[in-house]
Amino acid sequence: MDGTIFSVEEFAVNDGPGIRTTVFLKGCPLRCRWCHNPEGMAFAPQILKKKNGAEETCGERVSPQELADRLLRNERIFRMNEGGVTFTGGEPLAQPQFLFETMALLKGRVHIALETSAHAPPEIFRRAAELADLILIDCKSCDPEIHKKFTGVGNARILENLKYLCGSGAEFVARVPLIPSVNDTRENMSKLSEILRGAKSLRRVELLRYNKIAGAKYYMLGKTYSPGFDANKTPEIWDEFTKNGIPFIVL
Amino acid sequence: MNERIKNLKKYTTIDKLHRGLRRSAAEAGIAELPEDFRAAGMPFQERAGNMLSAFLDAEKPVFLPGEKIVFTRTIKDIPDYVTPSEWEEIKKAHFVHEKGEVFNISADYEGILQKGLEARRAEFERLAESSGGEKKIFAESVEKVLAALQRLIGRYADEAERLGLSEEAATLRAVRNDPPKTFRQALQLLRAVHFAIWASGSYHNTLGRIDQYLYPFYKSDIESGGLDGGGAFELLEEFFLACNRDSDLYVGMQQGDNGQSVVLGGRNLDGKSVYNELSEMALKASYELALIDPKINMRVDANTPLEIFEMGSRLTKIGLGFPQYSNDDIVIPSLVEKGYDPADACEYVVAACWEFIIPKCALDVPNIDAMSLADCVNECVADLETCEKFDDFYALVEREIRRRAAAMGERHKNIFMKPSPIMSAFSQGALESGRDISFGLKYNNYGVHGTGIATAVDSLAAIKKYCFDEKSVGKRELIDALKSDFEGNENLLKKLRQQAPKMGTDDDFADALAVRLLDSFAGAFKDMRNDRGGRYRVGTGSAMFYIAHGRGLGATADGRRKDEVLPANYSPSLFIKQKGPISVVKSFAKPHLKNVANGGPLTLEFDSSVFRNDESVRKLAMLVRTFIALGGHQLQLNTVDRDKLLDAKAHPEKYPHLIVRVWGWSGYFVELDECYQDHVIRRIEFAL
Numbered sequence: 011m012d013g014t015i016f017s018v019e020e021f022a023v024n025d026g027p028g029i030r031t032t033v034f035l036k037g038c039p040l041r042c043r044w045c046h047n048p049e050g051m052a053f054a055p056q057i058l059k060k061k062n063g064a065e066e067t068c069g070e071r072v073s074p075q076e077l078a079d080r081l082l083r084n085e086r087i088f089r090m091n092e093g094g095v096t097f098t099g100g101e102p103l104a105q106p107q108f109l110f111e112t113m114a115l116l117k118g119r120v121h122i123a124l125e126t127s128a129h130a131p132p133e134i135f136r137r138a139a140e141l142a143d144l145i146l147i148d149c150k151s152c153d154p155e156i157h158k159k160f161t162g163v164g165n166a167r168i169l170e171n172l173k174y175l176c177g178s179g180a181e182f183v184a185r186v187p188l189i190p191s192v193n194d195t196r197e198n199m200s201k202l203s204e205i206l207r208g209a210k211s212l213r214r215v216e217l218l219r220y221n222k223i224a225g226a227k228y229y230m231l232g233k234t235y236s237p238g239f240d241a242n243k244t245p246e247i248w249d250e251f252t253k254n255g256i257p258f259i260v261l
Numbered sequence: 262m263n264e265r266i267k268n269l270k271k272y273t274t275i276d277k278l279h280r281g282l283r284r285s286a287a288e289a290g291i292a293e294l295p296e297d298f299r300a301a302g303m304p305f306q307e308r309a310g311n312m313l314s315a316f317l318d319a320e321k322p323v324f325l326p327g328e329k330i331v332f333t334r335t336i337k338d339i340p341d342y343v344t345p346s347e348w349e350e351i352k353k354a355h356f357v358h359e360k361g362e363v364f365n366i367s368a369d370y371e372g373i374l375q376k377g378l379e380a381r382r383a384e385f386e387r388l389a390e391s392s393g394g395e396k397k398i399f400a401e402s403v404e405k406v407l408a409a410l411q412r413l414i415g416r417y418a419d420e421a422e423r424l425g426l427s428e429e430a431a432t433l434r435a436v437r438n439d440p441p442k443t444f445r446q447a448l449q450l451l452r453a454v455h456f457a458i459w460a461s462g463s464y465h466n467t468l469g470r471i472d473q474y475l476y477p478f479y480k481s482d483i484e485s486g487g488l489d490g491g492g493a494f495e496l497l498e499e500f501f502l503a504c505n506r507d508s509d510l511y512v513g514m515q516q517g518d519n520g521q522s523v524v525l526g527g528r529n530l531d532g533k534s535v536y537n538e539l540s541e542m543a544l545k546a547s548y549e550l551a552l553i554d555p556k557i558n559m560r561v562d563a564n565t566p567l568e569i570f571e572m573g574s575r576l577t578k579i580g581l582g583f584p585q586y587s588n589d590d591i592v593i594p595s596l597v598e599k600g601y602d603p604a605d606a607c608e609y610v611v612a613a614c615w616e617f618i619i620p621k622c623a624l625d626v627p628n629i630d631a632m633s634l635a636d637c638v639n640e641c642v643a644d645l646e647t648c649e650k651f652d653d654f655y656a657l658v659e660r661e662i663r664r665r666a667a668a669m670g671e672r673h674k675n676i677f678m679k680p681s682p683i684m685s686a687f688s689q690g691a692l693e694s695g696r697d698i699s700f701g702l703k704y705n706n707y708g709v710h711g712t713g714i715a716t717a718v719d720s721l722a723a724i725k726k727y728c729f730d731e732k733s734v735g736k737r738e739l740i741d742a743l744k745s746d747f748e749g750n751e752n753l754l755k756k757l758r759q760q761a762p763k764m765g766t767d768d769d770f771a772d773a774l775a776v777r778l779l780d781s782f783a784g785a786f787k788d789m790r791n792d793r794g795g796r797y798r799v800g801t802g803s804a805m806f807y808i809a810h811g812r813g814l815g816a817t818a819d820g821r822r823k824d825e826v827l828p829a830n831y832s833p834s835l836f837i838k839q840k841g842p843i844s845v846v847k848s849f850a851k852p853h854l855k856n857v858a859n860g861g862p863l864t865l866e867f868d869s870s871v872f873r874n875d876e877s878v879r880k881l882a883m884l885v886r887t888f889i890a891l892g893g894h895q896l897q898l899n900t901v902d903r904d905k906l907l908d909a910k911a912h913p914e915k916y917p918h919l920i921v922r923v924w925g926w927s928g929y930f931v932e933l934d935e936c937y938q939d940h941v942i943r944r945i946e947f948a949l
Contacts, residue, residue, distance in 0.1 A: 020841025021884065023877040029843070029884060083767065084843055090890065091883040219873075261874060 013108025015077070016049055016069050016100070020084075024218070024261045026123035026144055026183075028093025031081060035109065036069045038101040040127055041162035042150065043237045044189050044220060048228055050100035058230040074108060078115035085120055094121025094143070103130035103138060113141040125185070128171040129163055135171040136178075144213070145182040147172060151193045152201035160192055160238070169205070176209035185216045188245035199250040207254040215251050215258035262549045265327045266498050272325055273506045274552060275918075279333050280509075282323050286338045289319040295342045306395070306680045306697060308342040310402025313461045313683060314409035320460075322413070322420040329429060330448050330499050331417060332456040334507040339462045343679060355677035358629055363678050363699050365465040365520060365612045365628065367620035368687035371474035373454055374447050377440035378414075382407040384692055396695040402682040403691075410457045411437050444493055447478040448500045454687065455504075459511060461683045465520025465613035466511075468504075468555055469620045472525050472539040479539055490538070497539070498546040504554040515805070515937060517553055517928020520613025526569065527560030528589050530607045536569060544572045548579065553920055553928055557584040558611040560592075563890045570882035577881060577898045578872045582922025585615060585862055585897040588889045592617050595858035595894075599798055601704060615802050615830070615895055616708055616860035622689040624701050626676075627708030627798070627859055630669050633810040634782060635713025635827060637661045638720045639817055642743055645736040651729040655721070659781045666709075666785040666797075673707060674792050705795035708859040711782050712803040712810045713827040715764045715834045718778055719819030722771040723761040743816045746823040758820025758836060765833030767844035772851045783856035800859025801831035801894075808936050826940055831895075832864045835943055842867075842884060850891035862895040863888065864922070869902040897922065906930065906942050 014036040022032035037053030038045075045051065049058060055069030081095050088094045095116060102109050103126050113122055124138055125146040139145055149172065150165070151157040157165035175182050184206055188194045206212055220241070228235040251258040262270070272278055286292040294315055298308040321335045343351070343361070351357065373381060382404055389400035414437040421430035432449050441447040451468075458466050482488035488496075504521050511519035525543055526536035547557050559573050573584045596606035596617065605619045612618045616627030641657040648654040678699035685691035685698040694700075727734035734753065747754040762771040779801075786797035803810075811826040819834060828834050833845055842865055849863045865884075872878055881898070888896050899922045909916035913931035921930045921941050930938060 018840075020843040021880070023871055023880050029880060029887070031841075031843070084847075087843060087847075087887055090887060091880075093883075259874070259876075261876075 011107040011111065012071050012073050013077075013105045013112070014053060014055060014069050014071055018080070022096060025096040025098065025125060026094070026121075026146060028121070029087060029091035030093045030096050030123070031084060031088075032096040032098055033077065033081070035097060035099040035102040035105050037104050038099055038127075039104055039129055039163065040101065043160050043239070044187065044192075044241075046227070047100070048231055048233065053104070056231070058227075059232070060230060074111035074115055077112050081116065082119065088120045092121075094123065096123040096125060096146070098125035098146075101127050101129065103128075103134055106130075106134045106137070110137060110141060117141060127161075128168045128175075130167075130171070132167075132171060132174065136174065139175060139178055139180040139182075143181065145175060145180060146185055146216075147175060147182055149184050149186050149202050152198055152205070156192060160189070172205060176206065176212070179211050181211045181213060182209075183213050183216055185218060187218045188220050188247070190220060190240055190243035190245045192239050194245040194247070196246075196248045196250065199248040203250040203254050203256060206251075206256055212256065215256055217247060217258065217260045219260065220245055262498065263495060266495060266502065269325065269327055269499065270502055270550065270552075273502065279323070279325055279506060282321075282333065282335050283337045284335060286336055286340050289336045291315050291319050291336070292340055295340050295344050298342055299344050299347065304395075304398060305343065306398050306402050306682075309461075309680045310405040310682045312340065312342040313406045313457070316460050317406070317409040317413045317457065320413055322417040324421065324424060324426060324429070328499065328503075329432075329445065330452050330496065330503055331421075331429060331433070332452045332503070334456070334460070334510055337510060339460065341462065351677050355675050356673050357677050358626055360462075360464070361677060361679050362463050363624070363681035363684045364463045365467070365616070365618075365626070366624060366684070367467045367469040367610045367612070367618055368454070368458060368684060369621035369689055370451060370454065370469060370471075370687070372621065372689065373687055374450060374474060374478070375440055377436070377438060378407055378411050378450075379438035380440075381686060382411065385686070388692060388695060392695060399680075399682075399685070399695065399697050402680070402697075403686045406457070406461075406682045407686055410453065413457075414453055441478060442481075444475065444478040444482045444488055445496055447475055448496055451475070452500060452503055458683055458687070459507070461681060462679075463681060463684055464511060467520055467522040467610060467612055467618075469522075469524055469610040470527070470608070471523050472537055472543055473535060476537055476539055490542075493539075494542050494546065497542050498550060501543075501546050501550055501555060502552070505552045508554050515923060515928060515934065516932040517923065518613070519554065521555045522558055522611050522613065523555045524558045524560060524610040525584075526565075527609075528562065528593075528607065530604055534565070536565075541572065544576060544584070547581070547583075548576050551579055551581060551920070553581070559584045559586050560589050560609075561586050561886075561889055562589040565886070565889070567879070567882055567886060570885050571879055574878045574881040574885065577900055578869075578878055580869065580900045580902075581920050582899050583897070585611070585895065586885055586889065587611065587615075587617065587860075587895045588893060590889070591855050591892060591894040592858055595855040598855065599706065599796055605704075611860070614804065614860070615862050615897070616800065617858060619704060622702050623704035623706075624698060625704055625706045625708065625795070627706075627800075628710065628802075628804060629673060629707040631710035631712050631804065631806045631810070632662070632665055632669070632782070633712045633806070633814065633827075634662070634778060635716035635720065635817060636810065636814055637665065638717045639743070639815060642724070642740060642818060645724070645728065645740055648736075651725045654724065654729075655777070658721070658778075659785075662781055663785045666789065669709065670789050670791070670797075676793075701793050705791065705793035706798055707791050707795060708798045708800060709786065710800055710802045710804055710806065710859070710861065711779070711857065712806045713814070714775070714778070714801060714831060715828050716817055716819055716821055718764040718771060718775040719761065719834055719837070720817045721774045721778065722763070722768075723757050723818045723820070725774065726762060726770065727756070739818060743818065746816045747820075754820055754822075756820075757818060759838065761819065763819075763834065763837040765837060765845045765848045766840045767847045772848050775848070776852045779852040779854075779857050783853075798859040799857050800861040801854075801857050802859070802861025803827065803830045808940065826936075826943075829940065830861045830864050830897075843887075846884065846888045846893065847891065850888060850893045854892060854894040858894050860895060862897040863893060864897050864899065866899045866901055869900045872900060901941070903942065906938075910938055910942070
């Protein structure tokens with residue numbers, strides 16, 4: 011089944027180990043207020059209007075085979091450099107059939123990482139965990155209210171999938187985008203740390219600095235950026251992880 | 262960096278107080294000498310010796326606070342011993358390259374550190390005594406400058422003693438006549454020799470393989486306990502700092518273009534890596550000092566450990582625009598193919614920018630000329646209608662390249678270089694032949710830059726695809742569109758500019774044409790010889806021609822508009838839609854780079870935000886290693902912050918120390934001409 015992607019980025023340095031190419035799948039069920047890829051929200055291809063008036067189509071329909079062929083051109087380079095391919099979005103699990111078919115074509119040839127919000131039905135999430143060599147799971151907030159308020163969806167399903175991952179043996183990284191005064195609290199980090207404690211296949215926690223230029227793309231979609239928090243504030247960094255034996259890094 | 266070095270750095274690079282010690286040549290009483298020499302009918306060879314010895318004798322020993330390795334210029338300008346009217350006459354009869362100096366070569370620092378000044382002087386004294394005529398004049402001129410340098414070292418020692426600087430005095434006395442015995446003495450003599458070379462008017466004075474020729478001194482000090490690692494590092498740092506002290510007087514084409522390169526690591530004739538503790542120290546010193554000199558080059562190959570690339574990447578991260586990497590797997594065989602002995606080829610260093618040169622025994626002129634390949638293609642577009650197949654068109658391009666190569670060969674005949682007794686002293690072969698270095702050494706090859714490579718390739722790709730394969734663009738339509746700079750044909754402009762295949766996107770269609778074009782470029786010069794018996798080497802560097810060759814050039818078939826700049830060196834065109842650095846690295850490794858290894862790096866620009874943590878630094882190291890493993894010849898990376906550059910352009914006073922890479926060297930952004938500033942700003946590519 012064909013899918014829709016909106017970008018293929020080479021040498022993505024923050025999306026998993028080694029030299030990687032990241033594929034962005036278009037469409038997302040979440041509406042995170044800080045989203046820095048707003049063009050990944052809608053599922054259908056759309057027109058972006060640049061400041062100079064030029065228009066550009068965002069989104070391209072592609073078959074699993076086409077995409078896999080494109081990615082496999084660099085198979086040797088990925089292998090040489092401990093790297094591979096990362097799928098992100100949007101929410102890649104929102105196009106499960108396309109994603110899984112593509113992953114199946116790559117499986118065993120290149121290392122596959124999947125970055126996901128984990129907002130997906132459990133059976134889809136589990137299938138993804140089997141196919142991927144590494145899951146980068148976003149843990150936006152452990153508080154259901156805050157999660158709902160800032161992403162548009164609750165976190166019950168996400169936490170369920172996260173707990174599954176902790177016990178599954180599938181290698182994963184837990185990622186927290188640090189949003190000032192939203193989720194950069196000691197309490198949030200502490201809760202997350204409790205959930206992750208003892209997960210044998212957890213590689214580490216990655217705290218991602220909020221990207222101030224996140225708002226830059228909204229005007230191209232005819233939208234305004236109103237994050238609902240103080241974007242100029244420097245997020246706090248709480249190490250609630252080391253004491254539970256969990257390595258963490260700020261990217 | 263310890264307090265002493267920190268203070269010295271502040272004194273010489275921020276407060277620049279040593280500049281207050283300077284006088285003009287007129288104030289030093291040597292400005293009128295060239296006229297006197299001319300009036301006396303003195304031959305150039307003799308003038309060269311007299312001029313430099315007078316300059317050195319007029320220099321005043323000065324000691325900056327806390328310095329251990331001394332020698333500071335106190336006379337700003339160097340009078341040219343060839344007078345303007347004489348230059349006019351010379352240029353009528355000869356080809357003169359740049360300023361007509363012996364320059365952009367790498368002296369035999371190793372030799373002089375082993376032999377010492379007195380033994381070297383005595384060799385030329387004996388030659389003078391045993392010969393007559395021109396040979397005698399030559400030998401005397403060399404003897405004279407060496408004696409003057411020894412006297413200056415002696416006066417520095419006297420002054421040190423007078424100031425109560427006993428260690429400094431002892432070091433200087435030790436190297437006035439004899440070869441150095443310690444690391445500190447070796448650095449002091451190296452500094453003095455380098456100083457004297459600059460004082461001769463020679464420029465782009467590259468320092469070569471410091472980690473190799475200084476190593477014996479370092480090792481013996483460490484073994485004898487005379488010095489520990491920390492002490493050696495401090496001295497090396499001071500030496501590096503000293504390279505920046507007078508560099509405002511070392512002007513090339515732009516401020517900062519002074520060619521003070523060092524080359525670290527690499528392998529020897531047995532294929533063994535010679536990267537050592539000093540190589541590592543040099544990288545660390547450069548990292549700590551964060552100054553534009555010396556410019557660091559690293560010799561690597563497919564087997565170089567990733568850790569070494571990581572050391573280099575840490576330097577890249579701080580935005581110095583170096584190190585630049587060269588691949589021994591490509592460069593050494595390429596030099597051997599050009600006739601260099603394997604033992605010499607293994608010793609290769611990097612000249613001012615990126616040209617590969619052999620130290621000690623070569624008088625190569627690696628930047629004698631530049632051919633705009635973009636213009637070669639464009640020139641042939643007018644005849645597009647006479648071509649039935651693309652191959653017919655390509656044959657025209659190839660013919661044009663050959664025509665220009667042959668014209669260059671004619672133009673380069675009967676070269677004139679000013680005699681250089683000091684470079685004769687510090688080379689192998691001049692003493693033996695009894696002739697000044699300016700007449701040639703063991704190797705006398707000429708190097709030619711190829712500019713606008715990506716523009717030429719992209720133009721060929723568009724022409725092949727649209728005018729021949731698809732036939733979707735009429736030949737006449739293209740000719741007219743280029744003539745009118747796409748006036749009224751926006752659609753064609755857009756198609757050529759944005760949709761056509763481009764070099765640097767791992768597109769085999771475009772890349773195959775790059776392979777073909779560079780083969781043709783190399784082929785045109787393959788059998789050419791210059792009138793010194795040397796060969797021609799072609800390369801992928803552009804030097805400053807990316808601006809000059811762009812300005813004169815009309816619209817090109819890749820959708821580049823009239824007068825738009827060309828990419829610098831071996832890089833993708835500036836306006837193409839990039840896929841990313843992996844595709845660039847793959848594309849640019851496809852050509853047979855061994856055939857075009859005069860020098861000229863692939864240049865990649867990264868936004869500084871890419872390298873916030875050590876993991877990304879390691880990934881950058883992997884990217885570099887990948888280019889080398891794929892058979893790339895030379896690579897240079899920049900870390901830049903676009904907002905900062907724009908701000909620096911508007912408010913230069915806020916950024917006196919902002920460093921950027923220009924074409925083959927790093928300089929201070931605010932000191933560049935505007936066109937170069939703009940180019941640096943425009944070429945920024947890979948961000949998060």
